[in-house]
Amino acid sequence: MKQSIIKIIFATFLSVLIFSSCALTSGLTIEPNKSFELGSGNHGSYTVTATNKRNMPIDVYQINEQKVQTLVATLQPGATETLRVAANNTLILKNNSNDTALVNVKINGDTQLSMGYKENK
Numbered sequence: 001m002k003q004s005i006i007k008i009i010f011a012t013f014l015s016v017l018i019f020s021s022c023a024l025t026s027g028l029t030i031e032p033n034k035s036f037e038l039g040s041g042n043h044g045s046y047t048v049t050a051t052n053k054r055n056m057p058i059d060v061y062q063i064n065e066q067k068v069q070t071l072v073a074t075l076q077p078g079a080t081e082t083l084r085v086a087a088n089n090t091l092i093l094k095n096n097s098n099d100t101a102l103v104n105v106k107i108n109g110d111t112q113l114s115m116g117y118k119e120n121k
Helices: 002-020
Strands: 023-030 034-038 046-052 058-063 069-075 080-085 090-094 101-109 115-119
Touching (some): 046 069, 058 080, 069 080, 080 090, 090 101
Antiparallel strands (some): 034 090
């Protein structure tokens, strides 16, 4: 019985360690009137914690599986937001200003996401 408890504790510890190591941290530079897109295609759910490091707001949109785009947040200068993104949904960080934006992001969950810069539409 004691060995069973030790095995359960070890398995739990190992699961927490593996889950917590599935994170990606990056500083994104988004050129004027461009966007950064996370997760286009088939992938699991993920969480993004984003911090706006410059003096212009950043609009954050989510596109669901039916291709409906919704404004989910406006990241004000210096603000941090944590956003949960469902499986197969896309998150877009949009810089609508004439200055370069800098956003620090930490992604947890599925980090095998497509990522890239796009022209604003």
